[in-house]
Amino acid sequence: MRSDTVLRPRQPAAAERPTGHARRRRRRGDGRAAAFFASPGLAGLTLFTLFPIVMSLVIAFFKWPATGTHEFTGFGNFTTLVQDPVFRRALFNTVLFVVLYVPLNLVVSLGLAVWLTPRIRGQRLLRVLFFLPVVTPMVANAIVWRLIYQPGGLIDGTVKAATGSHAPNFLGEQGWAMAAVVAMSVWQGFGYNMLVFSAALDAIPQQLVDAAQIDGAGPWRMFLRIRLPLISPALFFATTMTLITSFQVFTQPFLLTGGGPGIDTETLMMFVYNEGFSVFQFGLASAAAWILFVLILGVTAVQFAGQRRWVSYDL
Structure with a gap:
């Protein structure tokens, strides 16, 4: 073998390469796995941060006592x-x-x-x-x-x-x-x-x-x-x-x-x-x-x- 020969990784044969359908299926699987692991954090963010922010903006336009009726007052x-x-x-x-x-x-x-x-x-x-x-x-x-x-x-x-x-x-x-x-x-x-x-x-x-x-x-x-x-x-x-x-x-x-x-x-x-x-x-x-x-x-x-x-x- 020549000393200057460059060893290249073997390219997969055409039959071994993933098809477009397989690649799309793999990406969907990765997306579902990512969504599963991110869901607890997203649920906490939505429940304890985003929802209170939106509700506080809504309540700001109401007369909102702890008990009794809520009355819209605008500004x-x-x-x-x-x-x-x-x-x-x-x-x-x-x-x-x-x-x-x-x-x-x-x-x-x-x-x-x-x-x-x-x-x-x-x-x-x-x-x-x-x-x-x-x-x-x-x-x-x-x-x-x-x-x-x-x-x-x-x-x-x-x-x-x-x-x-x-x-x-x-x-x-x-x-x-x-x-x-x-x-x-x-x-x-x-x-x-x-x-x-x-x-x-x-x-x-x-x-x-x-x-x-x-x-x-x-x-x-x-x-x-x-x-x-x-x-x-x-x-x-x-x-x-x-x-x-x-x-x-x-x-x-x-x-x-x-x-x-x-x-x-x-x-x-x-x-x-x-x-x-x-x-x-x-x-x-x-x-x-x-x-x-x-x-x-x-x-x-x-x-x-x-x-x-x-x-x-x-x-």
């Missing part, structure tokens, strides 16, 4: 919400939370990611410690922070020992309650974005950093002109996801302040919960939920429309 629920001072205050509180929380979360997480990017001692341990609040149950975190904030708690005791006077009642005074909720939320959530930014910073080619250093770029110029543009996709992802989740804030104010003092920390999700499960006005609750959905959809659409101006996907 009456939405008109009632616009005229409701509690809903307007909940909308304002939600936007205020977003405006305060999102920049603080991004600045803290990005700053720590930049600090941890060099191979400093204990880098992995520090990343794990900073990420722990994210995986800790939010209910447990809120209870701990409530004990820290309350009169006689850790902050009040520290301030009294240092100055002789009491700290403000962070959860019971206007002007302090929302700040307390934001601070707890930043502590709870910055670890996720920190890992996203850390991964993006670690992926920057070292030769670009070395070239900038040879050209005399200092730390700030290095960050603003090299690192920040190269991690813009990660920054876009973190900003978008943080915006979406911050509009849905519920657990922190619900457990820390209960929406108080008064309604100073009541958010849109708390309003939906109170209308739906406290006074059982499901029509108003569904209408408020869809207003929140449209608000989130609009903000996300603006984010995606504006990403072309500042997000670069080329290394």
Whole structure:
């Protein structure tokens, strides 16, 4: 046998090749098998996601109490919400939370990611410690922070020992309650974005950093002109996801302040919960939920429309 002979796989004879009818039958069999394995997931998606979404949209146009008759009101629920001072205050509180929380979360997480990017001692341990609040149950975190904030708690005791006077009642005074909720939320959530930014910073080619250093770029110029543009996709992802989740804030104010003092920390999700499960006005609750959905959809659409101006996907 010649050494340069190329061994080719044996081609099946014409009689061994599947006919068109056999191929179609095999594809139908594969389709039935795929449908069988996907059916539990599709059934769950339809029953627990798609059906509730459609029903909430239908209920939003009805006066739908827990008991009694259901009355079609058209856009009456939405008109009632616009005229409701509690809903307007909940909308304002939600936007205020977003405006305060999102920049603080991004600045803290990005700053720590930049600090941890060099191979400093204990880098992995520090990343794990900073990420722990994210995986800790939010209910447990809120209870701990409530004990820290309350009169006689850790902050009040520290301030009294240092100055002789009491700290403000962070959860019971206007002007302090929302700040307390934001601070707890930043502590709870910055670890996720920190890992996203850390991964993006670690992926920057070292030769670009070395070239900038040879050209005399200092730390700030290095960050603003090299690192920040190269991690813009990660920054876009973190900003978008943080915006979406911050509009849905519920657990922190619900457990820390209960929406108080008064309604100073009541958010849109708390309003939906109170209308739906406290006074059982499901029509108003569904209408408020869809207003929140449209608000989130609009903000996300603006984010995606504006990403072309500042997000670069080329290394």
